[in-house]
Amino acid sequence: MAAVSEGTLLWTPPEALQQRSRMRHYMTRLAQHRGLRFDTYDALWRWSVADLEGFWGSLWEYFGIEASAPYTRVLGRREMPGAQWFPGARLNYAQHALRQAGTLAGSSGQGTEGAAASAAGQAVARTAAGPAGGAGPGGAGSSGSGGRGGTGGPAVIYQSELRPLDRLSW
Secondary structure (H helix, E strand, C coil): CCCCCCCCCCCCCCHHHHHHCHHHHHHHHHHHHHCCCCCCHHHHHHHHHHCHHHHHHHHHHHCCCCCCECCCCCEEECCCCCCEECCCCEECHHHHHHHHHHHHHHHHCCCHHHHHHHHHHHHHHHHHHHHHHCCCCCCCCCCCCCCCCCCCCCCCCCCCCCEEHHHCCC
16 A cells, blocks of 8 residues: 555545535535635635635525524624624524424435424423533533533523524534
């Protein structure tokens, strides 16, 4: 077996696979909706690091994030650590988690309703367990004071409770 040195390209997907990829779909949408055309992944990457607000705002739109209160800007504070993303936005984490579960189930042929019901059942079980199950304000699964050393864990909270997006930690 031949030695591989750093920087050696090991594999390139066939053109047909590239054309069907999520990345190509996203690049096509950027061209159609924002007039941004990228011929290569490298060109897309360069834009994504040069125009943080444009890139992350386009992802918000592309993935159809629904917020009960809109963000005031994409990047409120740039300092790292402590960057503030999408200040002002409020969204329901459970709504998006269940939507994603339904999308994944639909693509696997299991049926959207069954997977969404299963995900909803799991969310209800966590909620019913309360803080012991990691749900609820301040619990290990909320964006409150519990979890990882006071910074909060993922926002797995009561479905009806909304949290400011800039308080979510991953």
